[in-house]
Amino acid sequence: MTPLVKICGLSTPESLDAAIAAGADMVGFVFFARSPRHIDFATARALGRRARGRATIVALTVDADDALLSDVVEALDPDMLQFHGKESPERVAAIGALYGRRTLKAVGVAAPDDLAAAGAYDGAADFLLIDAKPPKGAALPGGNGLPFDWRLARDFAPRRPWLLSGGLAPDNVAAAIRATGARGVDVSSGVESAPGVKDETRIAAFVAAARTGLARTPLGAK
Ligand SMILES: O=C(O)c1ccccc1NCC(=O)[C@H](O)[C@H](O)COP(=O)(O)O
Numbered sequence: 001m002t003p004l005v006k007i008c009g010l011s012t013p014e015s016l017d018a019a020i021a022a023g024a025d026m027v028g029f030v031f032f033a034r035s036p037r038h039i040d041f042a043t044a045r046a047l048g049r050r051a052r053g054r055a056t057i058v059a060l061t062v063d064a065d066d067a068l069l070s071d072v073v074e075a076l077d078p079d080m081l082q083f084h085g086k087e088s089p090e091r092v093a094a095i096g097a098l099y100g101r102r103t104l105k106a107v108g109v110a111a112p113d114d115l116a117a118a119g120a121y122d123g124a125a126d127f128l129l130i131d132a133k134p135p136k137g138a139a140l141p142g143g144n145g146l147p148f149d150w151r152l153a154r155d156f157a158p159r160r161p162w163l164l165s166g167g168l169a170p171d172n173v174a175a176a177i178r179a180t181g182a183r184g185v186d187v188s189s190g191v192e193s194a195p196g197v198k199d200e201t202r203i204a205a206f207v208a209a210a211r212t213g214l215a216r217t218p219l220g221a222k
């Protein structure tokens with residue numbers, strides 16, 4: 001089964017086009033003011049229109065309140081909402097139902113217990129994203145370019161499909177998929193030349209390399 005590929009933190013038409021041309025299945029946009037990848041609503045509107053029908057459009061927020069979520073949905077019109085904060089399973093399910101969008105819940109992992117906690121979202125979210133837990137004091141809750149020990153995820157087998165992220169790059173993504181059996185992968189820093197600046201050559205290399213990894217788990221139905 002071909003692994004799904006999500007390129008996250010896109011902020012320009014050029015990088016968006018590069019991700020889609022490379023064959024990315026999902027394109028992610030960050031709404032988090034502290035992030036170098038944060039986009040405003042005018043940019044979101046333009047990029048959402050450009051991506052429509054060419055890839056799954058994903059809006060990433062962090063513990064967003066209802067007002068922000070409404071603005072994000074109105075501007076970007078995403079296919080999927082990604083939650084990268086401490087949103088509860090109930091809130092993830094409620095927001096997905098309210099807006100009629102698929103959901104992707106990120107869970108930070110540094111120890112076996114963290115994966116057990118991720119199980120609480122299996123069913124509440126349509127997809128899970130298993131990411132590296134940010135280091136203490138990190139400015140960002142994700143997008144730090146740091147991997148976790150993939151052996152922790154080797155036997156992770158939720159009912160919902162899950163994506164792997166955290167420190168992935170063109171030179172390690174195929175091994176990561178083989179080691180974990182993730183249904184897909186998500187990357188941001190590993191396809192950048194500087195924080196927030198996507199590198200088109202690295203995007204193409206990442207997607208090509210990910211396609212050589214073989215996902216072991218089937219894509220669950222909603
Ligand atoms: O990218 C950000 O700036 C960001 C800010 C706040 C929450 C999450 C953020 N990014 C998450 C991602 O881009 C991915 O889902 C994933 O964590 C990959 O990150 P990386 O290790 O940089 O490839």
